[in-house]
Amino acid sequence: MQWNIKRWLATLITASAALLSACGEGGSGEHETLDVVRLAKSNANLSVLAEAIDAAGLATTLSAAGPYTVFAPTNQAFLDLLAELKISKAELLANKDFLTSVLTYHVLGSKVVSSAVPVGQPITTVQKGYFKAGTLGRSLTITDGRNRVSNVVTADVVAQNGVVHTIDKVLLPANKNVLQTAIALSTEAQPEFSILVEAVVAADLVTTLSGDGPFTVFAPNNAAFAALLTELGTTKAALLADKPLLTKVLTYHVVPGLVLKAQVPVGSPITTVQKDTFTVNAALAITDQRARSANITATDVLASNGVIHAIDKVILPKP
Numbered sequence: 001m002q003w004n005i006k007r008w009l010a011t012l013i014t015a016s017a018a019l020l021s022a023c024g025e026g027g028s029g030e031h032e033t034l035d036v037v038r039l040a041k042s043n044a045n046l047s048v049l050a051e052a053i054d055a056a057g058l059a060t061t062l063s064a065a066g067p068y069t070v071f072a073p074t075n076q077a078f079l080d081l082l083a084e085l086k087i088s089k090a091e092l093l094a095n096k097d098f099l100t101s102v103l104t105y106h107v108l109g110s111k112v113v114s115s116a117v118p119v120g121q122p123i124t125t126v127q128k129g130y131f132k133a134g135t136l137g138r139s140l141t142i143t144d145g146r147n148r149v150s151n152v153v154t155a156d157v158v159a160q161n162g163v164v165h166t167i168d169k170v171l172l173p174a175n176k177n178v179l180q181t182a183i184a185l186s187t188e189a190q191p192e193f194s195i196l197v198e199a200v201v202a203a204d205l206v207t208t209l210s211g212d213g214p215f216t217v218f219a220p221n222n223a224a225f226a227a228l229l230t231e232l233g234t235t236k237a238a239l240l241a242d243k244p245l246l247t248k249v250l251t252y253h254v255v256p257g258l259v260l261k262a263q264v265p266v267g268s269p270i271t272t273v274q275k276d277t278f279t280v281n282a283a284l285a286i287t288d289q290r291a292r293s294a295n296i297t298a299t300d301v302l303a304s305n306g307v308i309h310a311i312d313k314v315i316l317p318k319p
Contacts, residue, residue, distance in 0.1 A: 035063045036070045036159045046166070048078040048089070055093040056100045066161035067111035068126075071142065073170040074153070081170040105129055105144075105173045111162045114140055114155035120262030122307075129173035132260060132300060142167060145174025145302050174304035178217050179209045181303040192310075195225040195236065202240040203247045213305035214258040215273075218286070218296070220314040228314040252276055252288075252317040260307055261299035276317035288315035 037059050040046040049072055053059050062068060073081075082089060092099060104127035117123070117140060122130040134141040140152040150169035157164040176184060179200060186194040196219055200206055209215065220228075229236060239246060251274035261284075264270075269277035278288045284296040294313035301308040 034159055035161045036066075036068055036164055037063045039157065039159045039164060040070075040072060045074050046072055048075045049073055052078070052093060052099055052103060056096055056103050058100065058103055062107070062161075064161065066109075068162035069108035069110065069112040070162065070164045071106045071150075071152070071167050071171065072164050073106070073150075073167055077150075077168050077170050101127055101173060102170065105131075105171055113163055114152065114165060120260060122258050122260055125173075127173055129304070130258070130302075131171060132302065140165070142171060143300070143302065144171040145304065146172045146176075147302055148172065174302060176303055177210050177305045178213070178215055178303040178308055179206060181301060181308060182217075182219055185301070192221050193219055195222045196220060198236075199225070199240060199246055199250055203243055203250050205247065205250060209254075209305075211305065214256075215306035216255040216257060216259040217306060217308045218253045218255070218294075218311050218315065219308050220253065220294075220311050221297075224294070224311065224313045248274055248317060249314065252278075252315060253311075258306055261296075261309070272317075274317055278315055286311065286315055289318045290316050292316060 034042060037050070037053055040050040040053065053062060062070070078089070078092075082092060085092070105125050107126040108123065109126050117133045119133050119135055119140075121132070123133060124130045129145050131145060132143045134143060134149075136151065140155065142150045142152065144150065148169060148171070150167045150171055152165050153168050154166035157166070179197070182193045182200075183197050186192050186197060200209060209217070225236070229239065232239070252272050254273040255270055256273055259270075264280050264284075266280060266282050269279055271277050276289050278286050280286050280296070284299075286294045286296065288294070292313065292315065294311045294315050296309050297312050298310035301310070
């Protein structure tokens with residue numbers, strides 16, 4: 001009878017340890033004997049993620065030494081994604097190429113605890129796309145390549161080969177370049193950047209702005225172009241027909257490289273693709289080469305090949 005009691009106690013202790021592991025909460029070292037895949041499989045709230053990893057054939061990769069940082073979507077996050085994409089779980093798991101792209105977009109090739117996540121900076125993933133981290137109160141948020149926002153609900157679950165941060169939305173890599181993103185922002189009801197798109201087409205810059213980049217585009221809205229036409233005493237047709245001027249002006253709005261709001265060098269000259277410079281002050285106002293001022297009205301609209309910042313005036317290079 002004594003032996004049976006000891007065996008029962010041993011079983012109870014083992015079961016309790018397994019239950020604690022399955023909970024997946026907290027940032028202590030309680031999961032350091034599990035790699036990120038086994039950690040997901042031990043947590044009932046990450047069971048769909050575990051299925052997805054297996055379906056994509058990524059279990060062996062993510063069980064390797066790493067280290068990795070995994071932003072792990074909950075089961076509810078996957079259910080929300082299925083509703084968003086209007087597909088079934090079976091269809092998602094069967095689409096290996098898409099699934100692989102999405103899952104590797106949640107993985108960083110190094111161990112990054114929450115306190116070390118570079119807020120406001122572009123964060124490059126194993127998938128090669130990038131996302132941006134922000135803050136909401138004391139919590140982290142993630143803005144993905146399609147400008148959808150996810151919240152980190154549990155941070156710093158330490159694994160044998162990295163760290164896991166649980167999130168409430170499946171992240172999606174960008175599927176539109178900067179020009180396509182500008183078009184998407186211009187609806188029939190609210191054509192915010194339709195003149196900019198017309199201008200890019202008229203200047204034959206579509207292929208350029210659809211390239212790999214990355215580009216940072218300071219995008220004037222329609223009101224900005226309307227004000228420019230009045231300032232120059234010209235018509236939209238005449239402006240679009242003047243290809244040399246149009247090309248010079250548009251390329252002055254493009255900066256080579258990926259420059260998010262937090263990276264803008266305040267007070268320092270910023271060199272554009274057109275080769276002239278402009279400056280940005282602490283209030284996010286641009287001064288162009290003609291001492292004219294434009295305000296940055298929206299920042300960090302992410303795209304596959306760069307980022308867009310909206311501005312309320314067309315900026316001009318040297319005459």
